[in-house]
Amino acid sequence: MNTRNRILEAADELFYRDGIRSVSVDTIAKKAGVTKRTLYYNFRSKDDLIAAYLEARSDPTLSRYRRWFQEFDGTVAERIAGMFGKLAVWAKSPRWKGCGFARAAAELAGAPGHPAIAVASRHKKCFEQLFVELLRSEGVSKAGFVAQQLMVLLDGAITEILIHHDYSYAQVAGDAAMTLIEAHLKRSQALPGRRDLPRPGVHTEH
């Protein structure tokens, strides 16, 4: 494995475990088995390394959740609820420390223009798009709207688990996901002609 990836691997382990501001570049360089000068040859700055750390984390995270979804049979509601059940198990690992993207955004809230925040935002939007596709494949109306709700449930559950170390929040969130998806299935069946109407008031501001 090349030097840059060794550094990234060390950064991933330490940034995720201890938080991005708690970890020094010295520590990362030491763990990667290189000197600080080599680290700064491969990355312009620590901020640059932080953004690269999140960037490298995005695809594996999405793949994991996609795999969890595929491990279940049934309706899309049941399979997404299953995803939340998998999260509950996953979170019990002693290495689990919440969502690296949300935690980075929380730490960097005082640095609005930080490149890592843009990476985190992009990752979450990709995740939301995954939900959109899953929902559309079963004809859920207003898939974009419901996908936003699922993202809220997912990140909310992760936050509560991180604060309380109470894994039941994943289950109640999964239950909520199921209720919400089924509610929109009923609505689309009850009002078949209105499924494509835009919703005023929930329009995004990007």
Added chain:
Amino acid sequence: MNTRNRILEAADELFYRDGIRSVSVDTIAKKAGVTKRTLYYNFRSKDDLIAAYLEARSDPTLSRYRRWFQEFDGTVAERIAGMFGKLAVWAKSPRWKGCGFARAAAELAGAPGHPAIAVASRHKKCFEQLFVELLRSEGVSKAGFVAQQLMVLLDGAITEILIHHDYSYAQVAGDAAMTLIEAHLKRSQALPGRRDLPRPGVHTEH
């Protein structure tokens, strides 16, 4: 105002704005108009000050949400949806930087025994208990369960808004809250007294 409170006020402003690890005790002391030595006379350590900062933040936060709830009429579902609508407005302030408790827990995920995490957990449990009481007062079944779901929605919405700067997540979370509460309403109690009011707060001016 006494010295301790002046320090706490400065800490609140800086910790919330920039994050607890980004702010030095020097900066806080300077803002409070005292020397570092005085700060260390009033607080044993920076960790101690962080815990005190969150402790002082808890009651005002709960009061604010309680006040938002009371500003609305209608069913408990509608009033809680109204709370989420208020959050959307509140979050648009340039000083808003998400939930101080969740952000502190995110920053301190690498320091499991930190006293501030216990404070954050206690605060969130108080908040959840507030939801329990509101739900029970209108005969929602499984109030504890639904209150957990509402906490997930609240902290999830805050997380998404912080990451994307997209305030619509408060609205979709409020909508989800309403759907979930109504799904758990005891129909024997809910149907006779149920009014068909418009939903305040979820269609605010955007």
Added chain:
DNA sequence: GTCTATACACAGATAGAC
């Protein structure tokens, strides 16, 4: 590209006077 060595600022925390 990777090394040794170091610049320079700032972190948390303390000593001791008054």
Added chain:
DNA sequence: GTCTATCTGTGTATAGAC
């Protein structure tokens, strides 16, 4: 209780050799 002055470790980042 609040001050001035300071200790000690560590932070990000860079210079220049090979």
